[in-house]
Amino acid sequence: xxxxxxxxxxxxxxxxxxxxxxxxxxxxxxxxxxxxxxxxxxxxxxxxxxxxxxxxxxxxxxxxxxxxxxxxxxxxxxxxxxxxxxxxxxxxxxxxxxxxxxxxxxxxxxxxxxxxxxxxxxxxxxxxxxxxxxxxxxxxxxxxxxxxxxxxxxxxxxxxxxxxxxxxxxxxxxxxxxxxxxxxxxxxxxxxxxxxxxxxxxxxxxxxxxxxxxxxxxxxxxxxxx
Amino acid sequence: xxxxxxxxxxxxxxxxxxxxxxxxxxxxxxxxxxxxxxxxxxxxxxxxxxxxxxxxxxxxxxxxxxxxxxxxxxxxxxxxxxxxxxxxxxxxxxxxxxxxxxxxxxxxxxxxxxxxxxxxxxxxxxxxxxxxxxxxxxxxxxxxxxxxxxxxxxxxx
Numbered sequence: 019x020x021x022x023x024x025x026x027x028x029x030x031x032x033x034x035x036x037x038x039x040x041x042x043x044x045x046x047x048x049x050x051x052x053x054x055x056x057x058x059x060x061x062x063x064x065x066x067x068x069x070x071x072x073x074x075x076x077x078x079x080x081x082x083x084x085x086x087x088x089x090x091x092x093x094x095x096x097x098x099x100x101x102x103x104x105x106x107x108x109x110x111x112x113x114x115x116x117x118x119x120x121x122x123x124x125x126x127x128x129x130x131x132x133x134x135x136x137x138x139x140x141x142x143x144x145x146x147x148x149x150x151x152x153x154x155x156x157x158x159x160x161x162x163x164x165x166x167x168x169x170x171x172x173x174x175x176x177x178x179x180x181x182x183x184x185x186x187x188x189x190x191x192x193x194x195x196x197x198x199x200x201x202x203x204x205x206x207x208x209x210x211x212x213x214x215x216x217x218x219x220x221x222x223x224x225x226x227x228x229x230x231x232x233x234x235x236x237x238x239x240x241x242x243x244x
Numbered sequence: 245x246x247x248x249x250x251x252x253x254x255x256x257x258x259x260x261x262x263x264x265x266x267x268x269x270x271x272x273x274x275x276x277x278x279x280x281x282x283x284x285x286x287x288x289x290x291x292x293x294x295x296x297x298x299x300x301x302x303x304x305x306x307x308x309x310x311x312x313x314x315x316x317x318x319x320x321x322x323x324x325x326x327x328x329x330x331x332x333x334x335x336x337x338x339x340x341x342x343x344x345x346x347x348x349x350x351x352x353x354x355x356x357x358x359x360x361x362x363x364x365x366x367x368x369x370x371x372x373x374x375x376x377x378x379x380x381x382x383x384x385x386x387x388x389x390x391x392x393x394x395x396x397x398x399x400x401x
Contacts, residue, residue, distance in 0.1 A: 055349055058342075058345055058346065058349060061342055062326075062342055062346055065335065065338045065339060065342060066326060067326060067329040067330060067335075068326060068329065073322060073326070076315075076318060076319055076322045077319050077322045077323050077326065077346060077350070078319065078346075078349070078350070079315045079316055079318075079319045079350060080349050080350065080352070083315055178337075178338055178341060179341055180285065180288065180337055180338070180341075212341050212342075213341060213342075213345050213356070214356065215295065215296075215355070215356050215357075216292065216340075216341035219288070219291045219292060219295055220288060220291075222291070223287060223288065223291065237356075
């Protein structure tokens with residue numbers, strides 16, 4: 019088993035430009051330090067129709083409310099404002115670009131969370147293919163990989179539960195089974211910036227083999243740190 | 245003889261709780277009707293509705309009046325207004341999985357589990373976990389004793 023950079027077609031080149039936009043890294047960095055409620059705010063705003071910050075202040079009194087017992091505190095509120103501002107910037111990129119930015123943010127967020135435990139012998143990489151002896155390589159690269167010789171990890175990232183489909187699940191499971199053929203224990207997971215319950219509803223209808231594929235949903239993204 | 249309710253304020257509070265959650269449920273149903281026009285996702289849309297609609301309605305059962313303070317009811321109405329602007333059925337699907345959690349957070353409730361079952365944890369304000377805090381395997385955040393929001397939800401407050 020070995021990792022390889024994905025070949026870049028025209029679509030990948032365009033997408034690479036979005037991935038390289040500083041807004042993506044900045045938004046992901048804020049979300050890496052965010053609470054689950056702030057991540058829900060980001061999801062709502064980046065899905066949202068309105069881009070007036072005051073609208074979102076009113077929708078999320080738990081984060082921005084002034085009343086006694088709101089429980090936010092100044093530092094939490096300040097961070098929530100930063101998350102809101104970055105999310106509005108993404109939303110303001112327009113309908114056409116927004117979905118690509120959202121996908122890039124989830125990938126970058128996943129990479130940043132994993133990077134907290136990366137080492138020189140287990141680097142975190144992006145857009146990598148996984149090759150196995152005697153097996154035709156998958157066309158689509160994996161979004162994020164942890165390239166440890168002993169315990170490699172492979173991640174696919176989705177903005178919403180709706181992005182979970184048989185192709186994604188099968189590709190992840192194929193990586194795991196091909197690695198097992200080479201006596202390598204590779205961890206495979208799908209990271210979804212959506213609620214666990216919505217993801218499980220999606221998975222419940224899938225017939226793809228996913229028993230050993232881990233789901234990391236919005237509420238539990240910090241699991242990626244360990 | 246059935247005792248009278250302790251006062252009009254209680255009855256008004258109960259009614260308002262039901263009114264706001266029913267408004268949210270009706271809006272959610274309308275959003276689902278828009279989303280159903282994506283034929284390939286008809287099953288998923290209905291799975292979401294079957295799961296979340298009872299959970300939204302069950303939020304009315306929270307007897308903590310502070311969960312239904314005016315700013316929280318206004319938050320739900322603002323979220324209802326937001327999804328009322330959606331005309332793209334694909335965006336409607338995105339919101340079908342998001343709106344219930346936004347409403348639940350506003351009302352300090354939980355839609356992570358089937359209505360009537362034990363809460364799975366939900367989205368709490370929490371403290372940042374960047375220093376190493378980790379959510380549980382089941383996906384629910386670890387109890388965070390330092391969070392004032394958590395303290396508000398504790399039975400022993």
